[in-house]
Structures are given as structure tokens and as C-alpha cells.
Amino acid sequence: MQKVWGMLRSLAHVIIIWNRPHPEVVAATDGRRIWIDPSLTAVEQHCFLAHEAIHIQHGHTSCQTPAVERQVRLEVARFLISFEDLQTVAGWSRCPTIMAEELNVTEQVLLDRLVTLDGQQIQTLWPPGEHIA
Incomplete structure (x- = not known):
């Protein structure tokens, strides 16, 4: 979790506001501020x-396309x-x-990470024919 706080420290101009930005949205940014629902779990936060910090790094200041x-x-x-951490857990x-x-991380973040793997990485994680008891 320190990785995220380090990223946010590098964005010194950004203010975190611990308020839900919208009834249907748990976090948002305008490029200068990040609003986040304080009722989220620590992992969700x-x-x-x-997520919002990466939007800021890309210069995004409003809603983006899917x-x-x-x-x-x-x-x-x-x-x-990291692939190494994923490999250890897998x-x-x-x-x-x-x-x-x-x-x-959330399950969604894990699933998103699995989508980024190439065929060789998948075989490294789960060699064909190998089973976990």
C-alpha cells in the first residue's frame, strides 16, 4: 500500500477529499483533487x-471513455x-x-492483472498438467 502513497506524494499538488463524489461513483478526480468514499475498505481505498492517481498522471480531468x-x-x-508477487501467490x-x-488488492484488480499476462507468463504461473491440491 506504500506504493500508492508514494505515487500520491509525487503528485504534491493533489488534495484527497474523503467524501463520496457521487451516489453512483466511489472515487473521482478533476486532476487537482481526488474524492474518495471514506466507507471503502482499506484495500478498496x-x-x-x-486508479485516480493514474488518471492524474495521464492528465485526465473528467470522465473518460470506457x-x-x-x-x-x-x-x-x-x-x-508485480508478476513476481503474482507468481508467489499462484x-x-x-x-x-x-x-x-x-x-x-480487490478481486477486480487481480482479474485485470491476469488479463495483462501473455501466454508464456500464464504457463509460468500454471504449467500445463500441474495441479494444486
């Missing part, structure tokens, strides 16, 4: 703060979950809930 949101989600997943679990918990 960590993931949403990273394609841009998807790209930001995938970038967040790569930022929050060595003993294939349950998305347990893996996400161990990696301190």
Missing part, C-alpha cells in the same frame, strides 16, 4: 486511489501487482478471493 477506463484499470493492475492458490486478499 488503496486500489481506487491508485476504452480509456479499461486502459487505466490495466495500468493500475500492473502497478499494484504457487499455492488459484482462488481469486484468496489471491486478491494476499496481494492486498
Whole structure:
């Protein structure tokens, strides 16, 4: 989680406002401020703060298209979950809930990270014919 706070420190002009930005949105940014729902879990806050910080790094100041949101989600997943950490957890679990918990991310961030893997990385994580008891 320190990774996210380090990223936010590098964005010194950004103010975090601990208020839900909209009834249907738990986090948002205008490029200078990040609004975040304080009732989110620590892991959710960590993931949403990273998401909004990446928007800011890209110069986004308002709502984005679904394609841009998807790209930001995938970038967040790569930022929050190293392949090495994923490999360690995948060595003993294939349950998305347990893996996400161990990696301190939401299940959605874990699933987004899995989408970024190429065929060789997938085979490294789960060699054909290998089963976890």
C-alpha cells in the first residue's frame, strides 16, 4: 500500500477529499483533487486511489471513455501487482478471493492483472498438467 502513497506524494499538488463524489461513483478526480468514499475498505481505498492517481498522471480531468477506463484499470493492475508477487501467490492458490486478499488488492484488480499476462507468463504461473491440491 506504500506504493500508492508514494505515487500520491509525487503528485504534491493533489488534495484527497474523503467524501463520496457521487451516489453512483466511489472515487473521482478533476486532476487537482481526488474524492474518495471514506466507507471503502482499506484495500478498496488503496486500489481506487491508485486508479485516480493514474488518471492524474495521464492528465485526465473528467470522465473518460470506457476504452480509456479499461486502459487505466490495466495500468493500475500492473502497478499494484508485480508478476513476481503474482507468481508467489499462484504457487499455492488459484482462488481469486484468496489471491486478491494476499496481494492486498480487490478481486477486480487481480482479474485485470491476469488479463495483462501473455501466454508464456500464464504457463509460468500454471504449467500445463500441474495441479494444486
